Structures are given as C-alpha cells and as structure tokens.
Amino acid sequence: MVDVLFRMAFLMLYAAAWLLVVATLLALNLLVAIARLLWTRLPPLVAHIRTERRLRRASVQERAALVGHAVSLH
Numbered sequence: 001m002v003d004v005l006f007r008m009a010f011l012m013l014y015a016a017a018w019l020l021v022v023a024t025l026l027a028l029n030l031l032v033a034i035a036r037l038l039w040t041r042l043p044p045l046v047a048h049i050r051t052e053r054r055l056r057r058a059s060v061q062e063r064a065a066l067v068g069h070a071v072s073l074h
Helices: 002-057 060-073
Strands: none
16 A cells, blocks of 8 residues: 555656656747747847937938938838
C-alpha cells in the first residue's frame, strides 16, 4: 500500500515537472512572438510619428518637400 502511494506521488511530481517545462517553453515562445512583433511594427510607427512631428514644425515649402518625399517612399 505504501509502495503504491510512493509511486503515485512520484508520478504526480514527474507530471508536475513536465507541466512546468511545457509552461516555461510556451511562455518563452510567447515572449519571442511579442519581441518579433515589436521588432517589425515599431520602427515604421516611430518613423511615422517623427514625420508627423516634422510636418507640424515645418514651413509650407518644407511640408511640400516632406509630403513629396513620403509619397515617393510608398
């Protein structure tokens, strides 16, 4: 009887350890996915914000040049 209880306890600990490993791998996978998303989406967003700031500060001639430059990029 005690042997069966020890065996069950060992199997439960073994299963818990594997669940911890799987949960850790899934969390790392999620972090990598978030990092990739930020790596691809953030630079265009920052460039857009900088262009908007330049447009706000620019004169009419500078705005025309910036808008023309932005149109030529797309």
